[in-house]
Amino acid sequence: MKPPPFEYHAPRDLGEALEILAGAGPRGKVLAGGQSLIPMLNMRIAAPDHLVDINRLGALSSIDAAPGGVTVGALARHAEVERAAPHPLMVQALRLVAHPVIRNRGTVVGSLVHADPAAELPAVLAVLDGSVRLARRAPGASGLPDGVVTRDVPAGAFFTGPMESAAEPGELAVSAFFPALPPRTGTAFREIARRHGDYALAGVCAVVTLDEDLHISAARVGCVGVGPVPVVVDVTEACERRPAATVPWSRVAGAVRERAEPDGDVHASAAYRLHLIGVLAEQAVKDAAREAAG
Known part of the structure; x- marks a missing residue:
């Protein structure tokens, strides 16, 4: 297999890259890790x-960890971020991404822009209410040096459809921001794949926060592979703000299944994926609550 012909560009600074992208418009593609x-x-x-x-x-x-959260640059590789361990949920997700040889080259921001609803990192960004920073060339405009202007797009607006994001022609995703977790918060990631490293048939990441009495005060799950974009479900009410040991877990599964819109394919039927997502949601929220309790 051979790619179609294209003109190759290797800019040496951000301004040059954005100028090329501005000229290329919708006929331009960015190469970072290239694994997709x-x-x-x-x-x-x-x-x-x-x-x-x-x-x-x-x-x-760059990989910049601050009290408010973690900013990951567009060229930070999966393996580099995993080793730096700047955020617990990111590390849990990255361990499930493909295989080590892919993680050595693939990039976190590239995965987000690729916007595959079966991928782990879009769900992580969505459940954390993170954002992606997009840059474009704007000579004479106010903003960063050399006429570069940026906009931050929240995860809820960034993923617009299967393999589609809010990045417009001429824009480059330069970084992604993953907010820090509040105190007494635990995270977990659960997924089922036919083989380790394959895309998941279904998956769930969970973020659970406990109050001072160790009751669940907030619980959110991000779902993988059961919708055209990452599906985020607030299951706090389903947990009834109880201690984890007394939560009616069937309500958590039901709340997630109500929001899921899985499709069937040669790997799994829609009904099986719907069953899986409920089971995985229970497991992930339990795991996250256990971690939050220490």
């Missing part, structure tokens, strides 16, 4: 006229 893009090119699912390789933009490799 290269197969799509070879199978001719994608056929850009311009391929913009940003791997020389070293400033985009």
Whole structure:
């Protein structure tokens, strides 16, 4: 398999990259890790006229942990973020992403922009209410140096459909922000795949916060593979703000199944995925509550 012809660009700074993207418009694609893009090119699912390789933009490799959360640059690899362990839910998710050889090259921000509803990281960003920073070239406009302006898009608005995001032609996703967790908060990620490293048939990440009496005061789950975009469900009311040991877990499963819209395919029927998502939601919320309780 060979990719369709394209013009290759290797900019050496952000301004140059954005200028090329602005000129390319909808016929431009960004190459960072390439673990999704290269197969799509070879199978001719994608056929850009311009391929913009940003791997020389070293400033985009940062992983910045602050009290408010973690900012991951566009060139930070899965494996680098996993080793840095800046956020517990990110680490739990990254351990489930493909295989080590893929994680050595693939990027966190690239996975978000790819917007595959069966991928782990979009669900993590969504359940945490994170955001993606998009940059574009705007000569003479106020903003960052060299006429670069940015906008931050919350996860709820960033994922617009299967393999579709809010990034517009000419824009480059330069970073993603994952908010920090409040005190007495636990996280968990559960998924079922046919083989380790495959895309999940269904998956759930959970964030659970306890109050001073160790009752569940907040609980959210992000669902993988059961909708056109990551499905986020607040299950706090389903937990009835009780201690984890007395929560009616069937209500948690029911609340999640009500929001899920799975499709069937050769790997699993829609009914099986709907069953799985409820079971995994129970397990993930239990695990997160246990971690929150210490």
